[in-house]
Amino acid sequence: MLSDTSYLKVCRSLFAFRLLACSLTAALSPSASTLAAALLLLSAVISAWAMLDNRFVRGYFRHPLLVGLDLLVIVLYLSVDWPADLGLLVLAVSAIVIGLTLTPWLSLPGLIMLLGSVIVLGSGSTEPWPVSSTLGLACALVGSTALGWTIRHAFVELQLSRDLILAERVRLSEEAERARLARAMHDSLGKTVNGISLAASALQSAATRRPEQVATIARDLEAASRVAADESRTLLRALRRHQVDRPLAEQLGELARSYATPGRQVRTTVAGIADLPPDQAEEVVCIVAEALENVERHASATTVDVRLRHEDGVLVLTVTDDGKGFDLRSVPARERQGHFGLRGMRERAERTGGRVRIDSARGRGTTVEARWQMAQTEVSP
Numbered sequence: 001m002l003s004d005t006s007y008l009k010v011c012r013s014l015f016a017f018r019l020l021a022c023s024l025t026a027a028l029s030p031s032a033s034t035l036a037a038a039l040l041l042l043s044a045v046i047s048a049w050a051m052l053d054n055r056f057v058r059g060y061f062r063h064p065l066l067v068g069l070d071l072l073v074i075v076l077y078l079s080v081d082w083p084a085d086l087g088l089l090v091l092a093v094s095a096i097v098i099g100l101t102l103t104p105w106l107s108l109p110g111l112i113m114l115l116g117s118v119i120v121l122g123s124g125s126t127e128p129w130p131v132s133s134t135l136g137l138a139c140a141l142v143g144s145t146a147l148g149w150t151i152r153h154a155f156v157e158l159q160l161s162r163d164l165i166l167a168e169r170v171r172l173s174e175e176a177e178r179a180r181l182a183r184a185m186h187d188s189l190g191k192t193v194n195g196i197s198l199a200a201s202a203l204q205s206a207a208t209r210r211p212e213q214v215a216t217i218a219r220d221l222e223a224a225s226r227v228a229a230d231e232s233r234t235l236l237r238a239l240r241r242h243q244v245d246r247p248l249a250e251q252l253g254e255l256a257r258s259y260a261t262p263g264r265q266v267r268t269t270v271a272g273i274a275d276l277p278p279d280q281a282e283e284v285v286c287i288v289a290e291a292l293e294n295v296e297r298h299a300s301a302t303t304v305d306v307r308l309r310h311e312d313g314v315l316v317l318t319v320t321d322d323g324k325g326f327d328l329r330s331v332p333a334r335e336r337q338g339h340f341g342l343r344g345m346r347e348r349a350e351r352t353g354g355r356v357r358i359d360s361a362r363g364r365g366t367t368v369e370a371r372w373q374m375a376q377t378e379v380s381p
Contacts, residue, residue: 018093019047039077099148271309291319299323
């Protein structure tokens with residue numbers, strides 16, 4: 001839930017509304033007490049911080065002590081300046097906020113604290129405060145908290161629906177990939193292997209009847225074997241790209257090993273990323289695979305570094321090689337000739353809210369960098 005940007009926006013909007021309530025209270029109903037003014041200012045500072053910083057909102061909901069201290073500031077303010085009418089608006093918004101906390105065991109103590117304070121302050125006030133007003137305010141607080149719970153429940157249901165849709169998308173994607181690989185095996189690898197079988201039969205016949213053709217058939221057999229090996233390696237790499245149920249670091253490591261050769265070292269580093277959503281993980285693996293495919297075909301590199309890390313709330317993927325590089329100005333012309341590898345990487349990143357930047361020049365290698373906001377990622381401690 002706390003990784004859902006929409007949910008965080010709702011939480012921050014409520015804190016913004018509470019900041020507005022604090023400002024109106026200070027402007028239209030200023031307190032004669034310095035302590036009350038200081039407590040109201042502290043509540044405004046907490047509201048402003050939460051309004052501006054997602055990390056503070058996450059910490060606020062994950063640590064009951066922060067929620068308790070925040071409510072204590074408001075209760076102390078009301079106890080000093082009871083019954084500050086506009087201050088009750090701050091109290092009501094705070095009740096909605098505690099209703100948004102992720103578990104009832106965090107919300108209920110806060111609600112009990114607010115209700116108890118209202119009853120005690122209302123019954124012990126030196127100014128007339130009718131019982132009906134006290135009960136009405138208590139009911140309003142319960143209703144505000146229930147509203148927060150309702151909003152939270154709606155987001156929980158929405159997240160469950162998203163997870164089901166994502167799981168179905170992944171399943172359909174896997175089925176489509178399996179069908180594509182089956183067609184590829186039938187159309188390319190199957191025919192190549194069948195050709196090897198025919199060449200082997202011809203070689204056996206030529207060995208006894210036409211010895212002068214043995215060398216030619218053997219060369220054809222060797223070339224077909226290399227083609228079959230390349231096609232098999234391509235199919236295996238494609239299979240590795242779509243194993244989304246495996247840890248991302250393991251997928252990238254195995255993919256890197258499949259592109260490593262005695263003359264080319266491929267290193268992977270996954271730092272601070274516990275896991276990613278399946279659709280984003282799949283795009284990361286596919287971008288890495290496309291970048292490594294380009295290195296193998298064009299770069300003549302001896303070292304390739306694949307790094308996945310987070311920097312200040314941003315997921316950063318880089319694939320860097322020390323190959324011969326290329327002129328970026330030639331990309332449009334290559335795309336007109338049907339080479340869409342770089343465009344494919346950009347489109348994959350954009351599908352999950354990211355962007356890709358290519359840095360290359362002749363003689364100094366190539367760097368492919370993809371960046372995503374980390375709102376939907378899980379970061380290891």
